Amino acid sequence: MSTETPRRTRRREETTRLFAEIEQATSDEERDRLRDEVVVVNLELARTLAGRYRNRGVAVEDLEQVASLALVQAVRRFLPEPGRDFLSYAVPTIRGELRKHFRDLGWIVRPPRRIQENQSRVVAAFEHRTPEGEQRTAKDVADLLGISVEDVEEAMQAQGCFHASSLDLPVGPDSTTTVAESLVRSDDETEAAENRATLEPMIACLRERDRLILRMRYVEDWTQQEIADAIGVTQMQVSRLLRRILKDLRELAAAS
Structure with missing residues (x-):
């Protein structure tokens, strides 16, 4: 049984309709107008994804701007195909840009790149409990991500580097x-x-x-x-x- 909300269903249907119209558009001006409509329809999605990274040392307004720009890029790069859903393409694209923003611009003190790349993955892994409902240990997270316990500890120590x-x-x-x-x-x-x-x-x-x-x-x-x-x-x-x-x-x- 689908758990999709009516709002998300409407957004998905409207996005699909607009991309179909883009395919049939006869001028660049019309295609640009329709792409802008796709962005507006999905702007709430971008803001929601940005909101999941709040309170990590970067202003939420900056995160929303990054997510919105990533949405624009996703709309322009997406190629509609039978069975291919825009959201399944846009969500990873937006998340990737948000993580890149943290990696490249969010550090007051810049640890080695290896630690930067592990940090967001480690924090996200700790936010979820084990299947038994227990808090994950450093070893649990290390096993889940395929890295060493020492890498997990280094990544957690880097949390404070976003703000002093x-x-x-x-x-x-x-x-x-x-x-x-x-x-x-x-x-x-x-x-x-x-x-x-x-x-x-x-x-x-x-x-x-x-x-x-x-x-x-x-x-x-x-x-x-x-x-x-x-x-x-x-x-x-x-x-x-x-x-x-x-x-x-x-x-x-x-x-x-």
Whole structure:
């Protein structure tokens, strides 16, 4: 039984009719007018697809513009054939342009291309639960996408790279010390400002726990064992976490 809504059915039928008229049109002017009508009929579809990417660090107005332009391109490139539906062509085209927009323009800090390409796939995979209704683990996502667990973790760490947190935010709920004050200890105000500008987007790309570990170790001067006790891991794990966090920061700095 079809689950298609009446609105979608009408849109599909109207689109099919307009493409049939385009095939019969006798002038370029008439074909362009009919193509414009196809765009108008399907504009809601483009906006809906753009809306699925909201709250990921890019203004929804920009996303809608990208989706609308992709719709125009799809209308102009589509070749009607028996049994070939326009929506089955337009939807992947629009999604592809939205993902390309994120990959090419949506990063404040630009990770390696491999991580950029994995990021949207990994986030989408985590949004869906397993067939048993459970939250997917990193291994579940890795197996589903055919990549390594390390690739999944790198992609998730890149989530924050679409937007940077303000350096004026406090380092904790009960603290009056700002992120900038906790990260930079320099008497040279010019140098401090440059360091803050460099660190801001890179720190924003770290997970919340990674930022906490950095603050405890290098701002509050906790020992590795004290950190381990606080977050419930071993001292050896803290040592490995610190090495990995510093490695991530160096890679982000090299890629920016």
